[in-house]
Amino acid sequence: MLTETLRGKVGAPVTGQDEFFDREKELSQLIEKIERGDSVYISAPRRIGKTSLMHKAEEELTKTGHTCLFFDLEGYLTPYGWISDWFVKAVSGKETKLTDKVSMVLKDECRDKVCTCEDATKIYLKKIVRGQEGNYQLNHLEERLRKIFSEREYTLAMQILSYLSAIDEAVKGKELIERAKSERYHVDCFQNIMQNLEHDGYIEKLENGWGFRSRLLKDWWRHRYGDA
Numbered sequence: 732m733l734t735e736t737l738r739g740k741v742g743a744p745v746t747g748q749d750e751f752f753d754r755e756k757e758l759s760q761l762i763e764k765i766e767r768g769d770s771v772y773i774s775a776p777r778r779i780g781k782t783s784l785m786h787k788a789e790e791e792l793t794k795t796g797h798t799c800l801f802f803d804l805e806g807y808l809t810p811y812g813w814i815s816d817w818f819v820k821a822v823s824g825k826e827t828k829l830t831d832k833v834s835m836v837l838k839d840e841c842r843d844k845v846c847t848c849e850d851a852t853k854i855y856l857k858k859i860v861r862g863q864e865g866n867y868q869l870n871h872l873e874e875r876l877r878k879i880f881s882e883r884e885y886t887l888a889m890q891i892l893s894y895l896s897a898i899d900e901a902v903k904g905k906e907l908i909e910r911a912k913s914e915r916y917h918v919d920c921f922q923n924i925m926q927n928l929e930h931d932g933y934i935e936k937l938e939n940g941w942g943f944r945s946r947l948l949k950d951w952w953r954h955r956y957g958d959a
Contacts, residue, residue, distance in 0.1 A: 754784055761788045766797075794938035796901035798946065833859060833947065860950045869951050872933065879927060887916050888924050889956065892933060892943075896953035901940030 761784065764771050773781050789799040833855070837846065840854045859865040876888050894910065895902055904925075911921040925941070928934045935944045943949035 754780060754787070757784060758787055758791070761785075762791055765792065796937045796939055796942055836864060856950075859947065860954050865947075865951050866955075869948065872948070873956075875931065879931075880924065883916075884920060884924055887911060887914065887921065888928060890914070891924065891928070892952055893956045895934065895941060895943060896949050897957070901937045901942045903940045904936075907941065 761771060761773075765788065773784065775781050785801065789801055792799050836858050837851060837854060840846075840858065841850065846854070859868075873889075876885050880888055890910070891907060894907070907925070908918060908921055911918070925934075929936065932944055933948070934941055943952070
């Protein structure tokens with residue numbers, strides 16, 4: 732728990748390095764505790780900077796590959812509402828086309844009961860990651876690789892995606908290059924593949940490496956292809 736009193740001017744939440752200042756110590760403490768897996772309760776008078784601090788921590792943690800979700804629970808009338816929205820955002824990431832589909836499946840399965848996080852996880856794994864719904868929505872992504880790459884490039888692309896899906900944290904580009912070289916691929920070939928995978932929405936470059944654009948795609952890929 733951050734126990735030191737926060738003092739400062741009141742105002743709307745701020746974002747960006749130029750606007751956020753004089754909270755470096757609190758920011759460092761907050762990020763350290765989150766990365767350690769601690770729960771953190773921030774208490775201070777209204778409009779003194781709690782939300783700005785949380786947004787800045789979200790910004791910094793996202794740069795290092797963490798998935799951060801911000802929710803204002805004041806507008807929710809039932810526990811299911813925020814659990815459903817939280818789960819959908821967590822697994823869909825930037826893949827907005829998948830968000831509605833995941834949300835629809837969850838709401839359909841939880842229609843007559845209040846879903847807990849455990850319930851949502853089971854539904855997600857059964858219906859989306861391992862079920863026909865996930866295959867129907869995501870199969871075309873593997874098929875697209877066959878269309879845009881040569882057979883040799885396709886093989887490397889599948890290896891890269893399968894490896895990324897098996898690793899929890901972001902993977903350094905240098906590590907991926909070394910894997911490509913070990914399979915006797917030229918660096919230019921590797922870079923072309925990475926550019927295409929990024930452009931087409933499979934992966935994204937984070938501050939500390941490469942990773943999938945969405946948890947859903949990563950989980951589905953790991954279940955379907957493993958470490959190819």
